[in-house]
Amino acid sequence: MEKTIETNRKTNGQYDPLITHPYTVKRVINETHDTFTLHLGPTNGRNTIFPFTAGQFNMLYMYGIGEIPISISGDPSKPEQLVHTTRAVGTVTKAMRGLKKGHSIGVRGPYGNGWPLDNLEGKDVVFIAGGIGLAPLRSAMYQVLANRDSYGKVVLLYGTRTPIDILFRKELERWKSRFDLDVYVTVDRAIGTWRGYVGVVTILVSRAPYDPRNTVALVCGPEVMMRFSIMELKKRGVKSEHIYLSMERNMKCGVGHCGHCQLGPTFVCKDGPVYRYDEIDYLLDIREV
Amino acid sequence: MENLESILKQHPFFEGLLDKHIEFIVGCASNARFKTGEFLFREGQEANHFYLIREGTVNLEIYSPQKGAITIQTLDEGEIVGWSWIISPYQWRFDARSVDMTRLIALDGKCLRDKCNEDPELGFELLKRFSPIIEQRLVATKIQLLDLYGKDD
Ligand SMILES: Cc1cc2nc3c(=O)[nH]c(=O)nc-3n(C[C@H](O)[C@H](O)[C@H](O)COP(=O)(O)OP(=O)(O)OC[C@H]3O[C@@H](n4cnc5c(N)ncnc54)[C@H](O)[C@@H]3O)c2cc1C
Numbered sequence: 001m002e003k004t005i006e007t008n009r010k011t012n013g014q015y016d017p018l019i020t021h022p023y024t025v026k027r028v029i030n031e032t033h034d035t036f037t038l039h040l041g042p043t044n045g046r047n048t049i050f051p052f053t054a055g056q057f058n059m060l061y062m063y064g065i066g067e068i069p070i071s072i073s074g075d076p077s078k079p080e081q082l083v084h085t086t087r088a089v090g091t092v093t094k095a096m097r098g099l100k101k102g103h104s105i106g107v108r109g110p111y112g113n114g115w116p117l118d119n120l121e122g123k124d125v126v127f128i129a130g131g132i133g134l135a136p137l138r139s140a141m142y143q144v145l146a147n148r149d150s151y152g153k154v155v156l157l158y159g160t161r162t163p164i165d166i167l168f169r170k171e172l173e174r175w176k177s178r179f180d181l182d183v184y185v186t187v188d189r190a191i192g193t194w195r196g197y198v199g200v201v202t203i204l205v206s207r208a209p210y211d212p213r214n215t216v217a218l219v220c221g222p223e224v225m226m227r228f229s230i231m232e233l234k235k236r237g238v239k240s241e242h243i244y245l246s247m248e249r250n251m252k253c254g255v256g257h258c259g260h261c262q263l264g265p266t267f268v269c270k271d272g273p274v275y276r277y278d279e280i281d282y283l284l285d286i287r288e289v
Numbered sequence: 290m291e292n293l294e295s296i297l298k299q300h301p302f303f304e305g306l307l308d309k310h311i312e313f314i315v316g317c318a319s320n321a322r323f324k325t326g327e328f329l330f331r332e333g334q335e336a337n338h339f340y341l342i343r344e345g346t347v348n349l350e351i352y353s354p355q356k357g358a359i360t361i362q363t364l365d366e367g368e369i370v371g372w373s374w375i376i377s378p379y380q381w382r383f384d385a386r387s388v389d390m391t392r393l394i395a396l397d398g399k400c401l402r403d404k405c406n407e408d409p410e411l412g413f414e415l416l417k418r419f420s421p422i423i424e425q426r427l428v429a430t431k432i433q434l435l436d437l438y439g440k441d442d
């Protein structure tokens with residue numbers, strides 16, 4: 001059967017970004033004690049496929065509970081597999097953790113701009129992820145690895161709380177064993193038999209093998225971690241205009257209508273979530289209202 | 290010594306030092322090697338050295354009778370281990386343990402301390418180089434304390 005590619009942006013020829021499509025959970029992967037990955041497929045029998053750019057997000061709706069933005073953590077070259085990785089922190093995400101294969105969830109999107117991977121040819125690419133921030137960066141990793149020859153060094157620096165909080169373990173191990181990739185995983189606190197790095201991810205930024213003059217850095221994690229990582233990148237000589245970060249703000253509409261996600265003169269849902277650092281550096285200290 | 294001199298001269302930590310100072314430092318330097326699990330130094334001992342890691346990895350640890358050895362930071366190739374030799378009362382604050390077979394350059398802090406007292410210019414140069422390391426580790430500790438990836442990040 002031929003697939004109909006529907007970007008979810010048009011209904012009867014009219015732009016309607018607010019339509020939620022029912023999706024069915026095809027697979028649940030428990031990544032850690034509080035983080036899980038959902039593989040989703042359209043419920044209505046039609047092949048509603050979301051072509052997406054690495055770094056974009058969807059609004060996921062738990063019926064009767066609420067709707068939240070979650071980045072797409074899957075492979076952009078396989079848009080038929082809609083994949084989201086979520087950490088259970090509150091009302092909606094905790095309810096989402098209870099989803100099982102065959103359960104239903106609403107999806108609209110994809111929204112936002114994504115990582116600027118097309119312009120990075122020949123450059124060293126440094127991914128800096130903190131905690132759940134690895135999820136939105138995983139899509140970008142897939143894309144970069146699919147076109148590995150187009151880039152210089154590819155380095156992934158990933159920091160998380162403890163060894164039991166490490167996401168995508170098998171994938172990280174696979175990536176670590178590649179000769180064309182430098183993967184460093186560090187934990188803030190070592191427990192058990194951990195024999196890897198201990199210390200915050202910002203320290204790895206200062207010592208990882210990349211050429212700061214020819215590097216583009218993609219950063220995603222808690223804002224404090226991003227601020228300190230950027231400081232270290234700049235100390236090494238990476239220019240502000242070569243640093244991109246993914247911002248989070250509370251969201252409602254996801255399409256630039258309600259103003260909920262305002263960051264200075266921008267809306268994170270529409271102008272972000274990925275920003276070039278020199279364009280928002282003056283906004284990084286702005287507290288959410 | 291030739292070898293040590295060129296290694297030290299090329300290391301970013303010593304970049305920009307006067308030749309006479311490098312020469313003196315080389316005179317205080319020696320090669321060192323620690324086996325897997327061996328301690329470079331232990332908390333409370335007199336701090337009379339610092340190290341430059343050439344190969345291998347070193348963990349800084351705190352020992353707690355309840356929890357055993359807790360690693361607080363991993364140091365890697367090219368990094369400097371230890372600044373207690375330059376700060377009174379010259380006592381190690383942590384244990385430092387070799388994670389795997391580690392090759393280092395050991396610098397005699399006692400001899401450097403005496404020289405720094407005689408030659409404040411060298412003293413200032415070394416303090417200038419150690420203070421960013423101290424600052425970086427202080428910031429790292431603060432970030433660790435924030436527990437960024439915990440429930441309330
Ligand atoms: C563009 C974008 C992409 C995102 N991508 C992902 C993703 O891929 N995976 C993922 O797990 N999350 C992601 N988030 C965060 C996610 O949207 C929130 O965790 C979610 O909205 C929380 O909803 P809740 O109802 O479960 O929590 P609430 O009940 O609203 O909040 C409960 C508790 O969780 C805390 N909390 C709320 N939001 C966050 C947050 N962002 N981070 C940490 N703690 C929070 C609150 O402070 C509160 O203490 C993304 C957010 C944005 C804006």
Ligand code: FES
Binds near residue numbers: 254255257262268
């Ligand atoms: S969420 Fe409504 S404007 Fe961004």
